[in-house]
Amino acid sequence: MTAPESPPLVEMRNIRVSYGGVHAVDDVSIDLRAGEVVGLVGGNGAGKSTLMRALSGARKADSGTILIDGKIVTITNPHDAKGHGIETIYQTLALADNLNAPANLFLGRELTNWIGDLDNAAMEHETRKVMARLNPNFTRFSSPVSSLSGGQRQAVAIARAVHFNARIMIMDEPTAALGPAETAQVRNLIRQLKAEGLGIFLVSHDIHDVFDLSDRISVMYHGKIVGTVNKADVTHDDVLSMIILGR
């Protein structure tokens, strides 16, 4: 663990998000340090994804503060979040199916030449570089991603998060749709990114995944965090009962 005097990489304080009068996230505080994986678990509708959406800029928090490196920041849209080095891998992958891998990887921050034209060749080059690291078998750089397999699509979504030198990564159910081999690949990647000093929020239903990869585990129940524990101090059953009973 880092020395206590250095501020956490991310600190979310008293966050509230409500949908039509229902508090999906109700006065939640959570933090994340560099080189740390924090697992976020809870039942369906517990508010995990909503909390993370407030950090990734997909949904503005109704109230509360977000601090990065101890400084208060304002995140109202995905652009703000990316500006602070926050990258997100969504459960739905959030890919434009009709576009190819390079177009998806650079979606919203395309490389352009001196007159502002898209530099497709340069984008393909960068995509080839990052894919060589993540999935060396990937060759279909000009096909629309709708024609790729689930694992390949996941690789594109991960490549998009990795390429831009994120410091904070949010992974929402990163292995939910994957086969065993691809799941192992994603786990290795998480360990590698952690070793590189990134802070990672791992949202998952899969308690085994969370125990394998996380340093700390936060349990959400009905929009509140009911406990944050060090992995070493608890058993699977302890966490399960927190998820189910909310205490």
Add this chain to the structure above:
Amino acid sequence: MTDGVGVAPDELQGGKPSWLRGQVASLGLDLRLFGMLVALALILVYFGIRTDGKFLSPSNLVVLAIQASVVAVMATGMVLVIVSRNIDLSVGSIVGLVSMTYAMLMTEWMPDLGIRFDTGYMWIVALAIGLGLGTAIGALQGFVIAYMGVPSFIVTLGGLLSLRGVVWVLSEGAAKSGLAEPFQLLGGGAIGAIGGPPTWAVGIVAAVGIIALTVYGRRQRSRFGFGVRPAWADGLLAMAGAGAVVGLAAFFNANLWPKGLASRYAIANGITEPPGGLKIAVGIPWPVVLVIGVTLVMTYLATRRRFGREVFAYGGNPEAAALAGINTRWTIMKVFALMGLLCGVSAAIAAARLNGSTLDIGQGNELYVIAAAVVGGTSLAGGIGTIPGAVLGGLVMQTLAYGLNFTRVTSAVQNIVAGIVLVVAVGFDTYNRRRAG
């Protein structure tokens, strides 16, 4: 599109690798576009045979091209509207309103302000106001759609009805005619064209441009060591393209001034007429120049600029586009504003051809424009479509309509055929797409 979506050489390798298929695949042709060219050629040949070749005379086909231009210009914008999961039913009424505005400006409003009819700038001012009006109407509709969340079908249906009403109110129910002479040139005709030598120049510049772009494309890809098509394939395509544009220039120049006009010109300029009369090439008509220019600019916007990438991304997955940080509302509003601007261009062509404006000008155009885009391969589900495809689709539909008209088929039967062709073409396309996966 050639980059974001579409068929690329390295995915055509499925199936049995027979030698011929391999060679055809390495051409990396856009099969849909190619298929439409074949369909167009078949339609032309059919009507050519039916009329003993009269249908294929340069003067006749030039009239056809001019007629198709009003729809073709708007079809380029409709592609982006449909790609972004929207529809615009108001285009015909915008044409009506802007046409009437051009006519009112030049026949009443500007003369009332003391701007004389023969001032050189009258038509430019009128054109600028009309284009601005079209853009403003499109932007307003786009604002209601994107920022207030009213479905585009409803907003533009409202536009279809109410803007046509505005035409009636403006003109007090009367047609207007008599536009400034330079403006009339936008409608084509013997003098509404760029003339013989410039047509050759355009043809040659375009041929050189196609070859240069091919070479540039190869350079770009080999800059990073990516695979390029075999040199023979690129060479063949470039030569075919260059040949086609020079051929088109020759075709437009085979259209000659009418005898009477030519001899009057000869007398006025003191030229002795050779036996058989003076032969003056008409060249590319201005409306066709507009179609070519609009097609190039719109293709550039759709495939080479961020704006186009954002529109296609939104069409493919609106949520993904928003999560990628794209300002999707602003993008949608821009699409509709652009559509309005293109309606202004079409309105100029339509008004110039009529030398004025009627109450029903543009009526029903929305259906032909949507049909052109859809026959040209635009998917109503969003995210898929090409600008050249829509222009070609418009040309196919207009050629069919014009040919049936030319062979004296009644308008009732014309509509029956147009409707069936629309459904069959899209059905065929859907079948192919499903098979390709």
